[in-house]
Amino acid sequence: MQVQSMHFKARVGQKLADVRLQQNLKILSQRWTVGRANAITELDDFEATRDEAVSRRNRALQQLDVWLEQFEQAATARGTKVLWAETPQDAARLVVEIARRHGVQKVTKSKSMVSEEMALNRHLEAAGVKVVETDLGEYILQINDNEPPSHIVAPVVHKSKDEVSDLFARVHQRPRLTDIPQMTREAREFLRPHFLSADMGVSGGNFIIAETGSVAVFTNEGNEGLCTVLPPKVHVAVTGIEKVLPTLEDLATVARLLPRSATGQSISNYFSLLTGPRAPGEQDGPEHAYVVLVDGGRSGLLGGDFQDMLRCIRCGACMNHCPVYQKVGGHAYGWVYPGPMGSVLTPAYTGLDQALDLPQAATMCGECHVVCPMKIPLPDLLRKLRERQMDRGLRPWPERMALRAWGWSARHPEVYKPLVRLGSRVLRWLGGSSHRIGANRWLRGWTQTRDLRVPKGPTFKERWANRSR
Amino acid sequence: MKVALFVTCLVDLMRPEIAEATVRLLESAGCTVEVPMSQTCCGQPGFNSGDTATARALARKFLEEFEGFDHVVMPSGSCGGMIRRHYPELLTDDPDLRRRADALVARTWELTTFLHEVLKVSALPGTYQGAVTYHDCCSGLRELGVQTQPRALMALNPQIQLTEMKDARACCGFGGAFAVKYDEISAAIADEKIERIHATGAPCVVMGDLGCMLHLEGRLRRTGDAVTRVLHVAQVLAPEPSERS
Numbered sequence: 001m002q003v004q005s006m007h008f009k010a011r012v013g014q015k016l017a018d019v020r021l022q023q024n025l026k027i028l029s030q031r032w033t034v035g036r037a038n039a040i041t042e043l044d045d046f047e048a049t050r051d052e053a054v055s056r057r058n059r060a061l062q063q064l065d066v067w068l069e070q071f072e073q074a075a076t077a078r079g080t081k082v083l084w085a086e087t088p089q090d091a092a093r094l095v096v097e098i099a100r101r102h103g104v105q106k107v108t109k110s111k112s113m114v115s116e117e118m119a120l121n122r123h124l125e126a127a128g129v130k131v132v133e134t135d136l137g138e139y140i141l142q143i144n145d146n147e148p149p150s151h152i153v154a155p156v157v158h159k160s161k162d163e164v165s166d167l168f169a170r171v172h173q174r175p176r177l178t179d180i181p182q183m184t185r186e187a188r189e190f191l192r193p194h195f196l197s198a199d200m201g202v203s204g205g206n207f208i209i210a211e212t213g214s215v216a217v218f219t220n221e222g223n224e225g226l227c228t229v230l231p232p233k234v235h236v237a238v239t240g241i242e243k244v245l246p247t248l249e250d251l252a253t254v255a256r257l258l259p260r261s262a263t264g265q266s267i268s269n270y271f272s273l274l275t276g277p278r279a280p281g282e283q284d285g286p287e288h289a290y291v292v293l294v295d296g297g298r299s300g301l302l303g304g305d306f307q308d309m310l311r312c313i314r315c316g317a318c319m320n321h322c323p324v325y326q327k328v329g330g331h332a333y334g335w336v337y338p339g340p341m342g343s344v345l346t347p348a349y350t351g352l353d354q355a356l357d358l359p360q361a362a363t364m365c366g367e368c369h370v371v372c373p374m375k376i377p378l379p380d381l382l383r384k385l386r387e388r389q390m391d392r393g394l395r396p397w398p399e400r401m402a403l404r405a406w407g408w409s410a411r412h413p414e415v416y417k418p419l420v421r422l423g424s425r426v427l428r429w430l431g432g433s434s435h436r437i438g439a440n441r442w443l444r445g446w447t448q449t450r451d452l453r454v455p456k457g458p459t460f461k462e463r464w465a466n467r468s469r
Numbered sequence: 470m471k472v473a474l475f476v477t478c479l480v481d482l483m484r485p486e487i488a489e490a491t492v493r494l495l496e497s498a499g500c501t502v503e504v505p506m507s508q509t510c511c512g513q514p515g516f517n518s519g520d521t522a523t524a525r526a527l528a529r530k531f532l533e534e535f536e537g538f539d540h541v542v543m544p545s546g547s548c549g550g551m552i553r554r555h556y557p558e559l560l561t562d563d564p565d566l567r568r569r570a571d572a573l574v575a576r577t578w579e580l581t582t583f584l585h586e587v588l589k590v591s592a593l594p595g596t597y598q599g600a601v602t603y604h605d606c607c608s609g610l611r612e613l614g615v616q617t618q619p620r621a622l623m624a625l626n627p628q629i630q631l632t633e634m635k636d637a638r639a640c641c642g643f644g645g646a647f648a649v650k651y652d653e654i655s656a657a658i659a660d661e662k663i664e665r666i667h668a669t670g671a672p673c674v675v676m677g678d679l680g681c682m683l684h685l686e687g688r689l690r691r692t693g694d695a696v697t698r699v700l701h702v703a704q705v706l707a708p709e710p711s712e713r714s
Contacts (some may be wrong), residue, residue, distance in 0.1 A: 009603075009651070016653055016654065016657050248680075264626060319639055324651075324658070324659075327658055351648060359560065360647070361647070362643030363640050363647050363655075363658070364517060364608075365644070366612065367606035367607075367611070369611070383516070386518060387520075388518035390519030391519070394541070395518075402521070404520075406515070409509075410510045411509075411526050413509055420482050422482065424482055445649030445652055446648065446687070447687075448652055449688065449691065450688040450690070451687045451690040452683065452690045453686060453690070455484065455485060456608045457485065459480055459485055460476050460485035460489065461504070461506060465506070
């Protein structure tokens with residue numbers, strides 16, 4: 001997927017002015033924050049479960065190469081072909097090759113954010129393969145001229161029911177429906193024939209299990225089962241190399257946190273553990289099973305300042321609780337992953353200079369860290385990215401100069417003191433008799449959206465010096 | 470008890486009356502307050518902007534200025550979070566500085582935490598009257614666990630009626646330099662907070678950090694609310710100024 005993150009600032013105004021988007025985001029943020037808060041109370045000891053999951057994910061990452069090799073061996077022993085891709089483009093090429101090898105005409109696809117990194121649909125279609133998204137949200141986006149997802153769990157969360165009603169009526173050429181079960185039934189009618197006629201199914205993989213060579217997939221619609229088990233002769237799972245868990249027990253621990261943190265569900269409606277192609281005597285499963293493991297910048301995070309980020313299990317809690325995401329939505333972030341996790345991953349995977357705004361566009365409120373089931377210190381990681389931007393001279397020069405001047409004076413009290421006194425006087429002068437500064441071009445960043453009430457008298461330290469005298 | 474006041478750069482310049490209220494509170498609780506005059510800023514603006522070297526230099530400066538006191542108190546959860554949570558990590562490469570930072574950090578307090586947990590005050594001479602709602606400022610809440618302390622202190626004055634707003638712990642949209650760099654998003658977040666403040670019917674919103682106060686007050690006024698007061702928790706808790714100050 002093309003990185004558009006450099007347009008963050010330009011997109012923000014448009015997103016804030018979009019009344020419908022603002023309503024939709026408000027509903028989302030309410031529903032999911034409350035849902036998660038309720039769901040985590042079901043666990044006897046949520047904090048201990050979190051700590052346990054964190055240490056299990058850390059264990060996996062500390063010896064990532066070992067577990068990945070073990071996964072490859074176990075999966076190969078069960079007849080799965082494991083393929084490695086250094087870049088998302090390599091991964092897309094591998095999937096296209098698989099499709100060609102098996103003479104695939106049509107692919108049904110279950111939701112996968114890694115496939116978005118790969119721009120897989122575009123690559124397959126360029127190779128003459130028809131791709132049908134079967135997750136309801138992704139289906140809606142696909143029939144809406146391949147709109148990108150705006151959330152990693154609920155890709156179409158930026159749209160209201162009304163917008164989907166209009167879209168279905170237009171694309172399906174049927175009478176406009178407004179009842180959600182009826183609309184879902186209509187989508188199902190359109191999807192069923194594709195499930196039955198597809199040659200290949202593509203899914204993501206929430207986790208891969210080293211000890212069994214399995215791919216674990218959590219969904220709510222069951223479409224993934226139809227993509228992987230029912231008719232297609234080929235199943236391809238694409239996922240990131242960091243998604244490996246050593247054992248099924250690790251999976252059980254993490255599975256207690258994922259749906260609760262994501263959608264506030266105790267457990268997702270469907271869960272599949274896919275282990276190899278259909279074996280002799282088995283009733284279902286694909287004839288050929290592939291797992292494509294994508295690096296795409298992940299190995300570059302190992303052993304460095306950002307390794308914690310690799311624990312991420314893609315629940316979306318950080319964005320659901322992010323005050324900035326709640327206002328601008330996912331599209332503003334301009335790449336595959338939005339919200340706080342995206343503000344770390346986008347620069348980490350696509351380049352620091354590709355996404356200058358993202359690490360800055362955070363209030364550092366810390367709620368993402370509070371709700372992250374994997375305790376990823378997202379604000380600290382964003383701050384480290386800011387530090388790198390500064391070190392590499394990627395911030396605008398007036399900002400760098402201002403910081404340098406401030407930093408120097410703050411270290412020199414004999415300079416700082418008169419400057420602050422002067423500042424106080426200038427503010428009071430600007431405030432005039434109303435003690436207030438309205439829109440002011442010299443203080444544009446502050447005063448374009450808010451007033452500034454100026455101090456009424458001298459600084460505290462001036463007053464204190466007088467009192468002590 | 471000898472207590473050093475860390476005024477914070479923003480309070481010193483923008484709302485000296487908050488520091489004065491803090492002094493009155495501490496003195497009424499029996500503390501002797503001193504104000505080291507060479508103090509400037511805790512370094513948070515640099516730290517959050519990626520200028521770690523300046524933040525580290527200011528951490529050392531703070532250490533040298535405040536080490537000699539029994540306790541250091543400040544009317545801010547965000548500067549408190551900077552010092553308590555981030556100074557030790559900033560100074561960790563030098564074992565001596567790290568040890569000194571750890572020792573000082575353990576005696577460095579956000580105001581309401583100091584009053585409630587260290588001094589364990591059971592009465593306050595404050596005379597504020599009326600209904601208020603309380604906004605939990607992010608850094609104090611999440612880095613220092615400031616949540617029950619201000620509420621417990623306000624409850625000591627029966628003339629203060631606290632009405633909780635919905636999602637009091639949600640960010641107000643200030644975020645330091647964020648407020649200036651992304652002012653439209655910042656204002657949109659504030660508007661939601663303001664909606665919740667208004668829904669309580671309280672004529673006054675109280676909080677513990679001046680950055681959030683300036684932001685919310687500025688947005689309230691710009692959007693046509695000329696009356697809702699925005700006060701620091703120290704101003705609500707403190708006694709009226711006496712003749713001397």
